[in-house]
């Protein structure tokens with residue numbers, strides 16, 4: 223493979239690399255899903271192999287579980303871990319209050335359960351994920367397959383009363399067939415353009431029978447590590463309200479960058 227990374231991959235990589243600083247020996251760590259989280263898992267795998275880092279990882283999807291095992295991270299289930307020191311995951315959007323839209327990769331249910339069961343959630347993202355108001359990215363909601371078309375109608379009716387700019391709801395597809403999550407559910411993508419009251423929307427959507435969970439993460443994330451294509455990294459911390467900047471010199475190592483297919 224070419225060792226030249228695109229600016230977006232460099233941004234994802236430096237965010238992931240910076241976030242490894244939150245990981246300490248002996249921790250139980252929630253491992254997110256998606257292309258940015260895949261960089262993190264690879265970086266942690268390197269630390270396990272080269273530095274003797276001892277962690278146990280709770281993956282948020284079957285894809286992440288496979289990758290974590292491949293790079294030598296000990297994988298345990300959430301039931302074995304019960305509670306985690308830290309979860310590090312990507313996001314599709316984050317706002318100034320560190321509220322998120324997640325689920326672009328279809329793993330929002332496990333991601334929300336794992337992040338909620340953690341002392342701290344650190345999000346890693348490229349700068350393009352930063353928004354003033356959530357909603358440009360379609361909001362994923364996980365629904366059970368039984369009666370999903372009725373659930374979709376109920377979601378559409380519910381959206382009429384909500385402070386959003388768009389109200390189109392689509393079933394996520396995998397080629398010609400509906401997409402299935404790890405739990406055997408479907409995903410509805412809500413094209414809302416702008417979400418006026420994210421907390422209220424999250425509560426109302428989760429009241430609809432057939433809806434398992436939605437991709438709004440409200441008051442769950444503590445820190446966002448934002449990567450830029452030139453190697454700059456910003457850290458936004460919900461408690462300290464600080465913005466730190468540092469810079470990574472990107473060392474492109476073929477074994478680290480190879481085969482990130484997610």
Ligand SMILES: O=C(CO)[C@H](O)[C@H](O)COP(=O)(O)O
Nearest residue numbers: 256257258312325326327329
């Ligand atoms: O929520 C997610 C998966 O369900 C991902 O974190 C989100 O989609 C971001 O993915 P990527 O890092 O590939 O941009």
